[in-house]
Amino acid sequence: MQRRHSGFATRITRELAEATLSDVDTLIDRLLAAIFTDNPDWTDYGSVPRDDLREGCHDYLTRVLELLSGRVDGPDPADEVAAAIARHRAAQGVPLEVMLRTFRLGGRIVWEALLERAGDNGVAPGDVLDAGTATWTVIDELSSALSTSYRDSEQERVRHDEQRRNALLEDLLGRRAGDAGFAARVARELELPANGGYLVIVTDVRPDGSPTLVSPRTSLDALGFRSVWQTKVDTRIGVVALEQRDAEEVIARLRPLARGRSAASPAVSGLDEAGAAYTLALIALSMVSSTATELVSLGDHYPEALLVRSPDLAHRLVARNLGAVLERPAREREVLLETLVVWLEEDRSTANAAARLHCHRNTVLNRLQRITALVGRPLHSRAAYVELSLALSALDLAAIGQSAQSG
Numbered sequence: 001m002q003r004r005h006s007g008f009a010t011r012i013t014r015e016l017a018e019a020t021l022s023d024v025d026t027l028i029d030r031l032l033a034a035i036f037t038d039n040p041d042w043t044d045y046g047s048v049p050r051d052d053l054r055e056g057c058h059d060y061l062t063r064v065l066e067l068l069s070g071r072v073d074g075p076d077p078a079d080e081v082a083a084a085i086a087r088h089r090a091a092q093g094v095p096l097e098v099m100l101r102t103f104r105l106g107g108r109i110v111w112e113a114l115l116e117r118a119g120d121n122g123v124a125p126g127d128v129l130d131a132g133t134a135t136w137t138v139i140d141e142l143s144s145a146l147s148t149s150y151r152d153s154e155q156e157r158v159r160h161d162e163q164r165r166n167a168l169l170e171d172l173l174g175r176r177a178g179d180a181g182f183a184a185r186v187a188r189e190l191e192l193p194a195n196g197g198y199l200v201i202v203t204d205v206r207p208d209g210s211p212t213l214v215s216p217r218t219s220l221d222a223l224g225f226r227s228v229w230q231t232k233v234d235t236r237i238g239v240v241a242l243e244q245r246d247a248e249e250v251i252a253r254l255r256p257l258a259r260g261r262s263a264a265s266p267a268v269s270g271l272d273e274a275g276a277a278y279t280l281a282l283i284a285l286s287m288v289s290s291t292a293t294e295l296v297s298l299g300d301h302y303p304e305a306l307l308v309r310s311p312d313l314a315h316r317l318v319a320r321n322l323g324a325v326l327e328r329p330a331r332e333r334e335v336l337l338e339t340l341v342v343w344l345e346e347d348r349s350t351a352n353a354a355a356r357l358h359c360h361r362n363t364v365l366n367r368l369q370r371i372t373a374l375v376g377r378p379l380h381s382r383a384a385y386v387e388l389s390l391a392l393s394a395l396d397l398a399a400i401g402q403s404a405q406s407g
Helices: 011-037 050-069 080-092 096-121 125-173 180-189 216-222 247-257 271-286 302-309 311-326 330-345 350-357 361-375 382-406
Strands: 198-204 227-231 235-241 261-264 294-297
Touching (some): 011 050, 011 096, 011 125, 050 080, 080 125, 096 125, 125 271, 180 271, 198 271, 216 227, 235 271, 302 311, 302 382, 311 361, 311 382, 350 361
Antiparallel strands (some): 198 235, 198 261, 227 235
16 A cells, blocks of 8 residues: 655654554454443444444544554545444444544544554654644544534434425325325324324415414424424425314414414314315315415315315306396495395394494395395395305405415
8 A cells, every 4th residue: 555644643653553553453352342341331332233343443443543654644524434434323323422432432542552552662752742642633533524424414314204204294195195004104104193183284385485383383292282294385284183182272272373374174083084184274275365364274164165165166156146246336346245244244134234334224224125136036045045155255265266366
């Protein structure tokens, strides 16, 4: 192997390290003994086979001596040997602190070996001190390379876990919705209960990537609700395990956190129904104005949900019941629609409607007669009440849809 001189180590240090390379197997034995006897509580390599650990000690100690001897240039804060050890041990679950302590143990053993070699060769004390400075410079740089690579590996693992979690949720809510076997697998891997009710929450995501529901998982954790969350381009989705508790408890906790548009599905009986719940939550979200700041529950809006699911029927319902009213001039149309809405909300009480509209009861009666003439049938029948209420809701939903398209 070609020799290359290292600028940080003196000639004496390089010669001592070169001579010590032949003793690396002995140094490995010393390091392994130190790992398992000096401080066993903080050098836990229980997940690492003994041969694997020995190989890692060999690579590390050899690298230290190669750097000190000048066989390789360095020290390098991105040393490839230290980085490889870090990646391998991170995959085995060995804590970073354990490896850093092992590196320091190895540094001590190398330094003691250099002292022994210096004593045998009659090296001057000043030159031995230089060897100590060089040794700990190498150990510090290798430790830095180890830490950087370990943290990079951990970040990569977290990213991989996040990608896997998102993929599982994507399939659960999409193409594998309703698959009970897959739902059971998701429950195991995401640490969710296999049984009990579930709720799906959908909230808008702003252009800057921030969701319009503030820290929902943290808030639910505080109440003992387990949940998993996934962020898409324009929405964030939460799957909440109810575990025999009331969905209204979740909704009541999340409502004050809304800073924009959010929606909740009805409760479903199991995780395999989360896909259906997700669809219903999206329907609920579509019924809310994009400028609203609220969390709505589909359970409070089933009639509107029926209209959203059947847009053609909703259009026909509006045309049949309100078509003639909508054709009137803007001012008359607005007055008639407002009167009809208030009258229906007041359980068809003319007196109560007049009080809310700040007009005389006869004025309300006259407007209702005008609506009756335009609609072409009485307003007091049960069918008229249902159809007019639905038609007005469909009209509101159409306005929300037009607002969303224009936005």
